[in-house]
Amino acid sequence: MQEYQFPNRPNFDLKFNPKMVYAALAALFLLWGASGIYVVQPAEMAVVFRFGKAVAQASPGLHYHFPTPIEDVEIESVSEVKRLEIGFRTISASPTPRYQKVAAEAVMLTGDENIADVELIVQYRIHDVENYFFKVREQSKAIHDVAEAALRQVIGQHTIDEALTEGKLQIQEEIQIQIQGVLDLYEMGVRIEQAKLQTVSVPQEVDFAFKDVASAREDRERLRNEAEAYQNDIIPRTRGEAEKMLREAEAYKVERVKRSQGDADRFLEVLKEYRKAKDVTETRLFLETMEKVLPGMQKFIVDTDGKGGLLNVLQMQKPSVGGN
């Protein structure tokens, strides 16, 4: 300083003033004190540590804590539903979501030693922020591990058909209970909101065989329906035919009875008159019939007392046809 002089040194009295030091110290102290102001956003919770020990929780709003290192604060979002994925990862969210398969997580053995391809989504929420902070390291990995183990454990207790179809709801429920049970053992302060099976399928290698079962089931229904259609078509027709046969028979009966009655009535009427004059009537009826019958006939009156009478008739007939 004494040997070297800056050429353009500002003309500023740098006389050491103790007051400036006090002021600077005071300013630093104030700044330090002000560093304890913090904001907890809605849906967040804060835990205040005093010398490393949790002493208070703070809800959303503007707060103050004694500055570090006396007090410290950690803030975590709690009402937000967190989500983890097993068997796949969402690479980009909507509007054009893209997913990546994680086969190592998704492909697993079922209870009947089949292999299924299962994807699971677990949604959870922190309900005890202190436990969440203090009990477990790498919480999300812990939850992921627990969920993966639970998924396989539960799928392992069900057959592939249950997992593919009617057992899904029950499986989801069991997975949720299983995860919650283990997390409670860990005292994680986390509540599982939902465990949801995303897709349950079979590996590509056997996909066709499974689809064929579905189409076979449809074939079964189709065959049955076709037969029922046949039944529904032919039975009413037959009933109609049967009804027709019965009615025809009844018609026949009526006809027979009525006709016979008619015949009988006619006969009786005639008989009544006949009885009044038997011989005359008999003769008359006979002659009337002859009158009706004989005109249309070819008649030969032959005296058959002699021999060959009939032969003569035939001979007579021939020339009359051939000659003339």
Added chain:
Amino acid sequence: MRGVITLVVLLVAMAVLADSAMFIVDEREQVVVTQLGEPVDTIREPGLNYKIPFIQQLHIFDDRLLYSDAEPAQIYTQDKKNLIVDNYARWRIVDPLQFLVSVQSVAQAQSRLDDIIYSAIREELGQRTLVEIVSTHRQAIMDTVTVRSRASAISLGIEILDVRIKRADLPRENKANVFDRMKAERSRTAKEYRAEGEEAATKIRAETDLDVTRLTSEAFQNAQLTRGEGDAEALRIYAEAFQQDPKFYEFVRTLEAYEKTLTTGTTIVLPPSSDFFKYLGKYRSR
């Protein structure tokens, strides 16, 4: 002037001293204090603590649940099947002093735990069948492994909370067999469904045909009965009427039959002596 310098120097000195003499134990930590390598204190409660600067050292350990996730390992089941098992363990340091003495660090502890758990798993799974591991006894197996590993790990100052089988899968080369079996099972089911369909259809058709036959023959039976009744009724009516004068009936009916049978074109040969011509003969003989 001197006062100011003294103050600043004093502040700095206090800060240095405070930093080496005081320490904060976090809610998530536990601390072993050693003095020249000799453990003197274990602090498990969070808060502000003091130590002798430079002579005493701190060994800070996590107080939370830690995990070890070993590499998947191949094991053989009791029914001689190959399984790739991936398990994890959740554990915590319950005796930091013991922990410090026996394994020093978490990384060391991990590898010791891996050995302990792997041997427990292998021993237990070797006595179990594949179905027991995958399905029926999974929880019991995990419980047994946990208990056994816990007993071995407690000497390290570690409490194992649980050991869980994350995955138990067949190796790639065994999957083909499973797929073949799955296909066979499915094809059996598919065949069964189709055969059931045929069965139902054939049954329905046969029942239908039977119903048709029954309906028509019953109808025929009833129709014939009705016709018979009609015939019988007619017979009765005829008989009743004709009974009144059988001779006359014969006469009238014969005439009727003549009318019907002796139609136009019929050739008839009549002797002059017939009744019809009896007057003709008379006339001639006159």
